[in-house]
Amino acid sequence: MRISVIGVGYLGAVHAAAMADLGHTVVGVDVDEAKIAALSEARAPFFEPGLPDLLASATASGRLRFTTDFAAVADADVHFVAVGTPQSADGDAADLRFVDAAFASLLEHVSPGDVIVGKSTVPVGTASRLAQVVAERAPGATLAWNPEFLREGFAVKDTVSPDRLVYGVPEGEAGARAARILDEVYASAVAAGTPVIVTDYATAELVKVAANAFLATKISFINAMAEIAEVTGADVTQLADAIGHDARIGRRFLNAGVGFGGGCLPKDIRAFSARARELGRGDSVRFLDEVDKINLRRRDRVVELVREECGGLEGVRVAVLGLAFKPHSDDIRDSPALDIAMRLADGGAVVTATDPEAIANARRRAPQLAFVESAAEAAAGADIVVLITEWPEFTGLDPEELGALVSHRVVVDGRNALDAERWRSAGWRFRGLGR
Template identity: 55%
Template sequence: MNPTESPRLTVIGTGYLGATHAICMAVLGFDVLGVDVDQRKVDRLASGEVPFFEPGLPELLSKALESGRLRFTTSFEEAGEFGDVHFLCVGTPQQPGSDAADLTYVDAAVRALAPTLTRRALVVGKSTVPVGTARHLTDLIHELAPAGEEVELAWNPEFLREGFAVDDTMRPDRLVFGVESDWAEERLRAAFKPILEGQGTPVVRTDLATAELVKVAANSFLATKISYINAMAEVCEAVGADIKHLADSLALDDRIGGKFLKPGLGFGGGCLPKDIRAFAHRAEELGVGQAVSFLREVDDINRRRRARTVDLVREMLGGISGKRIAAWGAAFKPNSDDIRDAPALDVARTMHGLGGRVRVFDPAALDNARRAFPELRYGDSAFDVAQDADVVVLLTEWSVFKEIEPDALAQVVKHKRIVDGRHALDAEKWRSAGWEYRALGRS
């Protein structure tokens, strides 16, 4: 087909990344086929149900299905016959017992797709993978695809923020094309034509290895910035300084900026923790581990914030055993139901293990939390879990928590004590209302 014509797209893997990409590309006007080996997941999406929490996505799924431009299947044969550009969006979790990325799903997807590719096509990796994976997958595709070297591989890393995935997909701040030919770039430009023409989104054309590195490099930088300000919080605690004022001062320096410079409980989720560990592991395999050895300390600082939050609660209560503790938050961040490596649940479980009578509430992640940690107790609202509490601990900075008035909450708790694990509350407002307020890095 003509390189400038609108290609038909397949999206292999319909988890968070894949489902979002498939839905948004269909809304942008492409014919899209979502592919997954999980029949239940395919059925839910085909019936109009998004199997995770993401603002705005259910409405777009309904729109895409009604247009007839989006379908879902478990058949790779159908995908190979249908698609001109195939996006690989399967997960790369951390290997059990190792810091390395588990490439089982990526490898399986390529092995299932490649034998169905009988004509010229482009396979585009979007998953976060160790550098060098694209070269291996290129060899695998050429070996297994009937079209052989007529099938090319490109890499187009994703930069989705949970809670903002729709905007990040349809209005990205940049597109990175790791390609080995002009034809591959033309195919990618055709696959993103509405975005490129409508918004003038910058495109970085580069090689496969660089495109693989961009995502892990970005996540490593962000993780480092978060851990840096939290390391400063540890120093502030030691000398009686105020980390909030310190962070505000640093943010006014335009060389530094305020984004990701917020002290608190630290990062979690399905990307930053596993990505920096996999990056450090891969660097060591390549013999350049010393260059990114600081990422180990970044990870350690982040883990310490969870233990230090528990210490704040213990110090405030004079011990945790037998105390009623309201835990506000379970998701790793607001506007998400993702509990992977969630600091909030880690803290709640630790306090439960120390004998605390912990009750958890989260606006979106309760079902996931209940399935993963049935030993914890849960409530129906922020006020419900705070009933007769000895302390309230804010662990995920949902807006519903930030909007609660101190005087209203005082009517249900046993003691007016609050630990702000996310620096999300107005400390002076709560203190002036008679609350004992504590936060990491603040006296």
């Protein structure tokens, strides 16, 4: 099929490359010239495992190209819109300016019979509003909404082999045809038995935010238990193991720690709350405000632990391990790690931070921090080591070897990812969250 992808960031670049890899002919369009220049040379503009190989092979096949020129979409029949929907500068709601601008540019070039497929995460009601815009400016084209569930760090696998496909389509033949076309786009996943849910726009939009709200709630639930564990002497990791054995609960997403961040969960739950309030149903998801607060309190707790262990922050040498919001990504959007590193520095600590992939992004956001290339360099002379992003490079550290480098053997494990006994036996004072 001939496909265009509008917005080639973390979602769109992977989607474009994966669609070309599946055999479609794809053009990726973005307003960011630097990103397009990198992608045109088959260079990934961000770190995502597997993406460089995918870009190289798809580009070599001649089926993938990138441009800033919207006119190039005229060659395609299916147009995916994957632009950003960040939190508004002045509130919790999603900022839809990029979506509206992308549709305005795209609709100048679509033809009757084309299918436009929204992938961005949007507030419920957006697709039906945009369907009106499509009907006015590109009569004969059909809008579908196909939310994306990929996880950064596993984006290539999740795009090629999703665990479900959701198509929000209008009623009638146009919607049925759009669903058939999406089945063709995703033919290999459909043939592999991937569940396909064909539904209306509102359900498709809500599936995405409901999934993120559920995951955020599960994380904040265990972090709330961590807060209780901290004042009772209980161990939240054992508690999670024990309740996780209940198949109705499950152990995944029950790792207490500094909580969630990134370009999706935080802004998605805030946008969901804001949209529910607009709809007069703010009460229905008011718990998400609490989920958000619990999540942010865990960052305060790490700062408090450092202060407690070092008798204050002024002049304390802190080694911060991790800057990305999660391992296997260079994404620092709403990263708990970077936030904590900045707060420690604001409090007077001398922070030396490291991350296998996110230093360049972090340096742009927080030039006041000192960045080094390895955990060993960060730990040299440190009064305290704080692990915040659980990269294997950090969780696999040898406490004996690291202990030889620091001034004081004190570690805060912000992800409960280290073997506490092993670190204690190597002479470390060990502080976890909720244990």
